[in-house]
Amino acid sequence: MSVSRRGFLAAAGGLGTLMVLAACGQEEPATTSTATQAATAPAGPWTFTDDRGKKLELPRRPARIVAQVGSAAALWDFGIRPVAIFGPHKLKDGSKDPQVGNVDITKVAGLGNVWDEFNVEQYIALQPELLVSSMYVNGTLWYVPEKSKDTIEQAAPTAGIMLTGKSASQVIGRYAELAQSLGADLGSPEISSAKARFDAATEELKKIAANGLKILMMSGGPDTMWVVNPPEYADIMHLTEAGLDVVKPDKVDEGGFFQSLSWENADTYDADVILYDVRTQALTFDDMMKKPTFAKLPAVEAGQAYPWRAEAPFSYQGYAEYMESLVADLKKAEKLA
Incomplete structure (x- = not known):
């Protein structure tokens, strides 16, 4: 992806080719007790086909999920709790970046806060079972650094959700499908109420x-x-x-x-x-x-x-x-x- 495209999408328009995104400190890895996903993984197999057309298959439903902040925000609202996030989630003053939505950043590990920053060693130490990210270009996971992509993808399966060429309702639908496969209850009162508000x-x-x-x-x-x-x-x-x-x-x-x-x-x-x-x-x-x-x-x-x-x-x-x-x-x- 060109610097100008990436800059606009990530930082409202290539302001100084992302130089405005100053690096922030990284959080310590979250403990299992404070950063586990809502549902307990069953013994049965898990499968999901992402927007790359890639069919993911695991012997059991993944529980230790790492997600780019936009994906983490979507999954969080569906009741899925990642163990770690990457991408802009903390502002210079320590407060939450709006991109991270309702995610409690005190209860997840932060693997990187700016473009091209991803702590691979910390990621591997977390023993991830699935990485989730959005895509603006099919096949390119947002905020997964090209230089360490191979190592990251060897540590755990990856799922990509396409953002371009679709309407918001379609993208939300795809995150709903993924969340449901990970144990979310789409019929919960909170989600049903939110969908009714969305439709209205x-x-x-x-x-x-x-x-x-x-x-x-x-x-x-x-x-x-x-x-x-x-x-x-x-x-x-x-x-x-x-x-x-x-x-x-x-x-x-x-x-x-x-x-x-x-x-x-x-x-x-x-x-x-x-x-x-x-x-x-x-x-x-x-x-x-x-x-x-x-x-x-x-x-x-x-x-x-x-x-x-x-x-x-x-x-x-x-x-x-x-x-x-x-x-x-x-x-x-x-x-x-």
């Missing part, structure tokens, strides 16, 4: 779509405004499937995820609403307001710029909260002349 928020979005709002989704960097390309984002695909009219850029950069614009060209696309990236490494709204061309955009002047929470976990809980917040914002918006 989706229906609300369909009603909002009838208003014909033109929506621009973007992320900001010091010198660049990135207009995201809807088909490459599972959450945006869910919005467009609900009928929302999201701007699709005319000229996407290599890789297809976004179009890079200078701030001088921030007015390239007309929009009634702007949804701006609020990931940790993205330019804040206040900082973007210091860009005159952004501040003068009709949607911004009309007070119709709202947060885009691109890090919502792929679970019914995560997306129910995300979409309920989005619905509340979009209900305030109106078509601009």
Whole structure:
């Protein structure tokens, strides 16, 4: 994956080619008593076919699971408790990175917090039975370093869940299937309630779509405004499937995820609403307001710029909260002349 693509996906747009991601300390390995998954592994065999088409087979259901933070957040909401995580989970001040969702980072081991950081020795010492990660490119596990990929994959089977080319509901469905295979009860009151909220928020979005709002989704960097390309984002695909009219850029950069614009060209696309990236490494709204061309955009002047929470976990809980917040914002918006 090119640095620019990786940078945008991991840190809101290749800000200094990921130099903004300063390394943080690693946690000590979690003990078995504090970081075990919810269900007890049975004696019977376990099988799961991941999105690489790879059929995984083990003599018993894996209990010692290591997961990239996005996957860990999804599995956690389904009741599966990893023993360790890797990828951005702790901010510089020691607080949780939003990407890690509801995961209790005090009860799991941290194998790495930044790109290309993965403590292989610690991973092997944990005696992992399964590694789970998402994929933006089929066959490439997110945040698994290329330099140590072979060693990591020899230690335990790996499962990959594809994020691009699918809607959020499809991705959530795949994590639900994986979680169920690992012992999750998809009929639990908590999951059932969250799914009902997810479905209800989706229906609300369909009603909002009838208003014909033109929506621009973007992320900001010091010198660049990135207009995201809807088909490459599972959450945006869910919005467009609900009928929302999201701007699709005319000229996407290599890789297809976004179009890079200078701030001088921030007015390239007309929009009634702007949804701006609020990931940790993205330019804040206040900082973007210091860009005159952004501040003068009709949607911004009309007070119709709202947060885009691109890090919502792929679970019914995560997306129910995300979409309920989005619905509340979009209900305030109106078509601009």
